[in-house]
Amino acid sequence: MLYQNYPCLEVNLGYLKENVEVVVKNCGKYGISVAGVMKGPSGIPECSRQFQDGGCRYIASSRIDQLAAAVESGISIPTLLIRIPMLSDVQNVIRYADYSLESEISVLEALNEEAGRQHKTHRVIIMADLGDLREGFWDKDEMVEVCARVENDLAHLELAGVGTNVGCYGSVLATPEKLEELVVIARRVEKRIGRKLEIVSGGASSSYMRVLDGNIPEGITNLRIGEQILLARDLDVFYGYDLRDMHQDVxxxxxxxxxxxxxxxxxxxxxxxxxxxxxxxxxxxxxxxxxxxxxxxxxxxxxxxxxxxxxxxxxxxxxxxxxxxxxxxxxxxxxxxxxxxxxxxxxxxxxxxxxxxxxxxxx
Amino acid sequence: MLYQNYPCLEVNLGYLKENVEVVVKNCGKYGISVAGVMKGPSGIPECSRQFQDGGCRYIASSRIDQLAAAVESGISIPTLLIRIPMLSDVQNVIRYADYSLESEISVLEALNEEAGRQHKTHRVIIMADLGDLREGFWDKDEMVEVCARVENDLAHLELAGVGTNVGCYGSVLATPEKLEELVVIARRVEKRIGRKLEIVSGGASSSYMRVLDGNIPEGITNLRIGEQILLARDLDVFYGYDLRDMHQDVxxxxxxxxxxxxxxxxxxxxxxxxxxxxxxxxxxxxxxxxxxxxxxxxxxxxxxxxxxxxxxxxxxxxxxxxxxxxxxxxxxxxxxxxxxxxxxxxxxxxxxxxxxxxxxxxx
Structure with missing residues (x-):
């Protein structure tokens, strides 16, 4: 690439870290860990660094090469792949993602096999579709059985938890009732496998509204947040939240x-x-x-x-x-x-x- | 970048070359040279190579780094920058573009100075805005004077010709009457400077309709064509042209x-x-x-x-x-x-x- 002055995307890293800290602190009040989603800035390692330094528990992206770049740049918190993987890409997933979101048994089986080959344990979060109609199990009985299958039969996978996505395709709002549905599923899975789950991942920036309102259901233990940290615009522009404690000009x-x-x-x-x-x-x-x-x-x-x-x-x-x-x-x-x-x-x-x-x- | 099988953009280079040949041949009937615009596939050098091998007279892009990549990959036909340049980028323009489209005297002066510094002669095509309201002189008297200024005062620039753009922002159709306006301007400039112009560049793929209809005004000597060669879709889908002699699945x-x-x-x-x-x-x-x-x-x-x-x-x-x-x-x-x-x-x-x-x- 030639050097050209413009166009230029200027990133204020100090502002970004301060935004991370606000979100991590607010989520922390409810025992919620934050996965910092760095696909917005396409995994720029300097941004991922602020996610880590500001207190995110996980670093997340939909694109495995961004997770690889984070690992290679020295990010040491666990990586989470938030697009369900391609069957053809399981080798990269096992190599660069510590956790991944999953919704297909054929992919889980392939990941298990590949994790064995690489002498690793890969952690998975099984996704429930609660009506946003993107990824996840629609049939919740099937979902519970798949969770049990991971727990009992797939030796190189660890069932880290369950999760859902709302607001991305189907525009479904993260209401307390909607997120409560996920907690109910988590409890069913825990009963079926006989232990607590590490992660009950209640969505993305749109679910952060429930943190701000103080009505996020007990039992949600994780959110995957990008936009709200990076830009803090959507909840202001579309839903009228007062976000003056955050930088909108990172x-x-x-x-x-x-x-x-x-x-x-x-x-x-x-x-x-x-x-x-x-x-x-x-x-x-x-x-x-x-x-x-x-x-x-x-x-x-x-x-x-x-x-x-x-x-x-x-x-x-x-x-x-x-x-x-x-x-x-x-x-x-x-x-x-x-x-x-x-x-x-x-x-x-x-x-x-x-x-x-x-x-x-x-x- | 990690190796991932998909998503994949497959390019049929043989089909691409055949498309170039059809367009070059059809334009050739009217004495029209073709600048192959390779910004559609972001300057992939293998595509630029087909433009050259298929008979394009110039290789064109809106992005100077794509022209640089073409030069570095061994493309030997002259390069043409089809986005009017940034003042801050004149050094790259002189280095990597043999020709450029221009519409501002301050930029022409800066290019002249930089061309002198690099001991080069840079060729410019002065743009007329005929109503599409993107780049180019709206005041045509001013335009003729700027052309004369380039010819007489800017020693390191050569006035290669005049050009226009239609159909990109303002959706203005390349009618014979519209293109005739450009020929009239070219004749005025030639009269003013006392010689013929090398290039009268009558637009992009949308002007190719006039070649197909056989009613392109005499005096148009160049077209800058990307989409019609690469995909051959728009004139079919939007204007109903029969393009069965071209590949729509390059x-x-x-x-x-x-x-x-x-x-x-x-x-x-x-x-x-x-x-x-x-x-x-x-x-x-x-x-x-x-x-x-x-x-x-x-x-x-x-x-x-x-x-x-x-x-x-x-x-x-x-x-x-x-x-x-x-x-x-x-x-x-x-x-x-x-x-x-x-x-x-x-x-x-x-x-x-x-x-x-x-x-x-x-x-």
Missing amino acids: FTLKTELIEVKDKPTHPVGELGVDAFGRKQHYEDRGIRKRALAAIGKVDYGSIEEIFPREPGVEVIGASSDHTILDIQDAKRDLQVGDVLEFDIDYASLVYLSNVRDVRIEFV | FTLKTELIEVKDKPTHPVGELGVDAFGRKQHYEDRGIRKRALAAIGKVDYGSIEEIFPREPGVEVIGASSDHTILDIQDAKRDLQVGDVLEFDIDYASLVYLSNVRDVRIEFV
């Missing part, structure tokens, strides 16, 4: 302006579809001062996921490599070469940290 | 199934927003056979950009790392570990080739 996107001109706001000519094959609507606001920034959908996803910090700057469109800004009402007399800062959300963070052309800088 | 996305279960189709519980902060609508179709694939929005963008090849397989949703499929009507008895193939479009190609977790394989 991450700053910086882009450089490559064109500044007065132009019309409505395209001139016969219209078809844009570069992404979409019919677009354009508002006609006459001639306005506009700027192009050298960044596009390839880098951050969609324009709804980036938020100019400078008053009077508005994102009005983007192609794969260009972002079009209305700067008519900006206070600064913006010029080609000037740098603009943006807040980002979880979706844009995932893209910005994962693509090639964005430089990452730590402060 | 690229194949392969993903592995990580869960297969009978589940409800409507989430169960109180609903909020999904992992990307969006309110979603879910259709209730009762209990159906569903599968999860180990790939998500991080890898390909949005679910509207991937198309299952297998009849009876439908994409119904995705989170950042999971894709949820309805496989009730599939003919195969799909199991965990099975691999599904998808067609992709331009947006998904850009993401899939740019992110870290997708393995690229050539056939």
